[in-house]
Amino acid sequence: MSITPAAQTVLVVDDEADIREAVELALSMEGFTVVGAPDRDAALKIIEQQKPYLILLDFRMPGLTAQEFMQIIQARNIETPIILMTAGKDPSDQARELKVAGYLQKPFELTDLLNLVRQYTA
Amino acid sequence: MPLNQASVSSPTDVLSALQQLLSAARQGVILFNERGEIAYASPLAIQILEINEDNNGGRISAQITLQDGTAVPSLGHAHLQAPTLLMVKRSGETFEHIVKICAADQDGVLIQDVTEELRRDGGERAYLDIVAHDLRAGLVPLKTYAQMLHTGVLGPVTEKQGDALRSIDHCVERQVEKIGSVLDTIKAEENRLELTREPVNLADVIQKAVGMCERDCKRRNLQLTTTVTGSTVVDADVQRLQRVFSTLISRAVRAGMQDGHIGVELKHLGEFIRVRIWDNGAAMSCEDVGILQSSALKQAQDRVRENTKPNIDLAPIHDIIQRHGGRISARADESGTTCLVYLPACRKTATEAKSAPRRALIVSGDTREQSALKNSLAAEGFQVFSTASAADAQRCAREHFHPLLFISDTLENADIWKLQAAIREERPDEPHAACMLLREVEQPQRPTSDGSTWLLNAEKLDSGLQSVLPDMCQRAQVAPAAPSPGTAI
Numbered sequence: 001m002s003i004t005p006a007a008q009t010v011l012v013v014d015d016e017a018d019i020r021e022a023v024e025l026a027l028s029m030e031g032f033t034v035v036g037a038p039d040r041d042a043a044l045k046i047i048e049q050q051k052p053y054l055i056l057l058d059f060r061m062p063g064l065t066a067q068e069f070m071q072i073i074q075a076r077n078i079e080t081p082i083i084l085m086t087a088g089k090d091p092s093d094q095a096r097e098l099k100v101a102g103y104l105q106k107p108f109e110l111t112d113l114l115n116l117v118r119q120y121t122a
Numbered sequence: 123m124p125l126n127q128a129s130v131s132s133p134t135d136v137l138s139a140l141q142q143l144l145s146a147a148r149q150g151v152i153l154f155n156e157r158g159e160i161a162y163a164s165p166l167a168i169q170i171l172e173i174n175e176d177n178n179g180g181r182i183s184a185q186i187t188l189q190d191g192t193a194v195p196s197l198g199h200a201h202l203q204a205p206t207l208l209m210v211k212r213s214g215e216t217f218e219h220i221v222k223i224c225a226a227d228q229d230g231v232l233i234q235d236v237t238e239e240l241r242r243d244g245g246e247r248a249y250l251d252i253v254a255h256d257l258r259a260g261l262v263p264l265k266t267y268a269q270m271l272h273t274g275v276l277g278p279v280t281e282k283q284g285d286a287l288r289s290i291d292h293c294v295e296r297q298v299e300k301i302g303s304v305l306d307t308i309k310a311e312e313n314r315l316e317l318t319r320e321p322v323n324l325a326d327v328i329q330k331a332v333g334m335c336e337r338d339c340k341r342r343n344l345q346l347t348t349t350v351t352g353s354t355v356v357d358a359d360v361q362r363l364q365r366v367f368s369t370l371i372s373r374a375v376r377a378g379m380q381d382g383h384i385g386v387e388l389k390h391l392g393e394f395i396r397v398r399i400w401d402n403g404a405a406m407s408c409e410d411v412g413i414l415q416s417s418a419l420k421q422a423q424d425r426v427r428e429n430t431k432p433n434i435d436l437a438p439i440h441d442i443i444q445r446h447g448g449r450i451s452a453r454a455d456e457s458g459t460t461c462l463v464y465l466p467a468c469r470k471t472a473t474e475a476k477s478a479p480r481r482a483l484i485v486s487g488d489t490r491e492q493s494a495l496k497n498s499l500a501a502e503g504f505q506v507f508s509t510a511s512a513a514d515a516q517r518c519a520r521e522h523f524h525p526l527l528f529i530s531d532t533l534e535n536a537d538i539w540k541l542q543a544a545i546r547e548e549r550p551d552e553p554h555a556a557c558m559l560l561r562e563v564e565q566p567q568r569p570t571s572d573g574s575t576w577l578l579n580a581e582k583l584d585s586g587l588q589s590v591l592p593d594m595c596q597r598a599q600v601a602p603a604a605p606s607p608g609t610a611i
Binding site: 016018019021022023025026029060087088089106107108109110111113 | 251254255256257258259261262263264265266267269270273275276294298305
């Protein structure tokens with residue numbers, strides 16, 4: 001059975017409200033159901049309750065590194081694919097180290113964002 | 123083992139310490155014994171005959187000659203221009219100094235201890251990384267909203283609004299390039315500019331750079347022509363070259379007179395690809411010509427002190443081109459400006475190089491290890507040949523299999539390097555092989571100065587393999603399994 005984009009929830013985790021909202025709007029205009037989380041606790045709550053298809057994760061947030069977030073996810077046996085959003089140097093190294101599904105280097109192209117999300121929700 | 127605890131009490135220890143120091147310093151290393159005599163000098167091929175420490179300002183003066191007794195060598199001089207790690211052992215304790223030459227004449231050189239300066243810079247660098255991160259991240263909403271509006275998903279867009287949105291997008295691109303230029307200028311000054319190279323068609327890079335300037339050209343009615351002659355594939359860091367040529371072409375556009383002309387010409391000339399960018403607009407200033415033709419941070423800083431605005435985009439260009447094995451020159455007069463960039467031509471086409479077969483040869487007496495390795499490499503898309511016999515491996519490697527990766531716990535280091543060198547000599551047109559040797563090491567190490575060999579612990583093979591494989595593939599010029607932005611890995 002194929003799943004329509006509307007049924008596919010994408011979680012956007014970023015402490016910067018402007019970035020989070022821009023990504024949320026871009027994805028919702030494409031028909032995805034998008035929920036945003038500004039921090040770890042909110043993100044984990046959404047993951048438990050709404051079981052998103054995909055997580056877009058900011059690499060660096062106050063009080064939480066992507067590594068720590070990945071450890072928590074792994075400890076809870078959550079297998080949702082994660083795409084790293086990073087403005088840091090060497091994003092491919094960061095992505096490889098964290099063993100995430102993919103990465104987007106900030107500031108990314110709108111088409112790159114949409115293509116990557118479609119790839120994991122198709 | 124921490125660098126400052128490297129023991130040099132036996133020849134074996136010296137080698138092991140050097141392996142760590144060389145990989146950490148990426149430059150020359152000089153070890154001293156307790157009497158202040160040289161215990162080891164790395165490929166710098168220099169000797170320090172006399173060391174006089176001056177407590178005033180932490181300076182060390184030293185006489186340097188070549189090992190054959192000739193005067194201060196340009197080679198050694200060039201190597202020491204970059205910060206060089208110096209281990210001084212006094213009264214049984216090893217002290218770590220980072221030094222560089224601050225003056226040189228026929229009698230010798232004056233070496234300055236820059237350890238503290240660099241430690242301080244380390245903090246500044248971390249701060250700079252965070253600033254760059256925040257500047258780039260802050261551009262996400264701008265870019266995303268501008269592109270969304272432009273697609274019309276948020277409502278119809280008039281032609282003028284479309285132009286304005288394209289302009290915002292364009293400014294964001296420029297801003298990202300400026301951030302990259304500032305970081306690269308600092309990295310180049312610290313000799314930390316590392317390229318991520320792959321075969322790339324230079325004509326595509328130029329085309330993209332030209333595309334970014336088309337609107338400005340139209341606005342000012344400038345004619346921009348591009349000509350390409352011959353194959354223009356180079357082994358290059360695409361992002362950095364993109365930035366270099368965008369900067370040079372957009373400078374020409376900014377300098378262009380109304381109805382003026384800008385030309386970009388790519389030509390394959392023997393071993394090099396030449397890119398000629400010329401315009402008949404306002405001449406580039408002497409200072410900017412100087413910045414293009416030398417390492418430029420100091421010149422840029424001097425211009426700030428003189429209250430003249432340096433062109434930050436130009437600052438890292440010389441070093442980026444030089445790192446690619448190329449060169450750049452510029453000439454400016456009343457008729458306009460011409461920049462010439464030479465980059466080494468790549469022997470293979472981008473497609474050929476990317477489709478090089480991935481072959482790995484495992485030489486191991488441990489069948490369990492062989493099988494684990496085979497599975498891991500097969501999952502990475504490698505064709506694998508495994509054997510327990512060194513003789514078999516040598517014959518197979520030279521006669522028909524030609525591996526890109528050697529992996530062995532059986533062959534001695536020297537034997538495998540000899541084999542690697544023989545294959546490179548016999549097949550110069552094929553990608554270079556890399557070696558992974560399974561030895562009792564805590565962390566993966568790279569013991570050779572050309573960086574083509576990795577030492578891994580067989581007990582920690584899974585994690586070790588994952589951490590070094592992308593680098594190994596890159597070293598062997600195999601299409602890397604590493605992801606590119608916007609793609610899944």
